[in-house]
Amino acid sequence: MRQRLRDPMTGLLFVLPMLVLFLVFRFVPILGAGGMSLTDLNLGGEWNFVGVGNYARLLDDPKFWDSLRITLVYVAIYVPLTVLVALGTALLLNAVVFLRGLFRGMLFLPYVTSFVLAGVIWRWIYEFDGMINGLLGKLDLGPVGFLEEASLVLPALAVVSVWKGFGYSMLILLAGLKAIPASYLEAATVDGAGPWQRFRRITLPLLKPALFFVVVIETINAFQTFDTIYVMTGGGPARASYTLIYGLYDQGFKFSNLGYAATIGVVLFALVFVVSLIQRRLLDRGNA
Template sequence: MTSLRSPAPRAAPCGVRTTPKEVPCPLSRNALTPPGPGAGRTPGARPGSVCSSSCPLSSSSSPSASAPASRACCSASPTTPSARTRTSPGLDNFDRLVHDPLFWSALKVTVVYTVMAVPVTIAASLGLALLTRRAFRGSKLFRSVFFLPVVTSLILASTVFLWIFSSEGPWSKVMGLVGLPDQSWLADSALVLPALAIVGVWSRCGYGMLILLARLQEVPRELEEAALVDGAGPWKRFRYIVAPQLKGSFFFLAVIETTASFQVFDAVYMMTGGGPANASYSLVFQLYDAGFKYFDLGYASAIGCVLFVLTLVVAAVQRLVIGKES
């Protein structure tokens, strides 16, 4: 009859030390439970406290707008203690921003560029809209040509304007013909911002033309015809009939163009690189340098928060003015 007992274990060879095999402990129910929201967190640390108080849109805007803004505010004012100091850096990036002369220079450049570009863009948009308002032969072609810069790559256009504004370009030749110095505008600290503003106006006025043209089509023709019968000239008809109908569109364009001017980067990057002598060094260019050149993401996020607040202030002023008008 065959024995059912298991065979005896073999003896280990001489000189070989044997250790008993460790039997793995069965997983308990708690081991399969995922950690709670507070697991692994330092006692007393509240990562969301600074984020919720620093971001203006964290509680009042949609998630699509508040999430990126909250992330930027968290990066600019982190609450995680550093490995060296064991202290929270808090708002150190904003303190650096306040005491950084380059930041104030970039802010001044951005504001001056905006003051140059926005009024001229709105005026050029209005002129193009009035020019193409009436239906004539080829009017649609003219509208398409004027709108073409909006969909043209600004990187490619900046390369062309780089040649135009060079000392050997056609712009310098024209300036020489009218008695002005024949020089490169991009190499002069006093002329580089007007040159960039011209590029900005060229690339944006087609969009403004489309907005104003759509509003002009809604102005009743009967009012203008009645004013014409009463002897009102073109200026009076525009001032008392057309212009009041365009107030809302003007304010809308002012906000859109101001926001676009605050974010000027492509033309600066391709044409000047922030020079000469930081004369065209804008806020977005400083943000780019801090984040992608020096990898100082916290400082770059602080600059982004400043841009966000500036845009928010412009939008609030526009909303306040429109509310008073209505």
């Protein structure tokens, strides 16, 4: 009995520091945000208990529903685009033999670049006298207001975020590709399967766990996007890029409504949690 208890206790001691950090910096703030959402706390430290008043106010707030719609549209654009780019680059890197490490480092470099720096660079690229409009002008297609037109701003922001963040997902998918036994692909080749058949029948099914992990991580990142929007558009034009996170920032630090901002954060947390559970269920179904 002592031996049975000794091994789990030893393992627990090893993970205890990280467990404490997780509880202090992740779990406790979640509980704190939930408590704040039940008050009208402001930056001055004054507060009163309002119960579910903030949630009732949120449900009646048309700006909240607009920002939720914008957030969902952004997620619908960003996640598939990121997964496709990450999967495509991972497949290319998996096929490369010469200088693979160099190419992998070059493709991963944008991921370690500051979001603020990336936003400043891409804002210049998107400007009317920027690089893209310069090329369009030579083709007589005229300047395009990528960040000035409501119909283009979300795709333009999604492209920046994809360029900035696909490197991490690329490495995850590349590791998944390396875990696929080469004998499976060789046997399929001997049986006469072409590249598309090998990808569809062997590579994609075996890559599904890594692929769904990437989808979940990138979905969470999409819901939390703030830096790029703050630097490039400030929620504009005409609130066309005003997401839930940007609304949370405005309520908390611009209007000093920390309680209401915490309410938005709790709703966003619940939304991401539900979406993650749905994706997890799809993952389990795919592995069944």
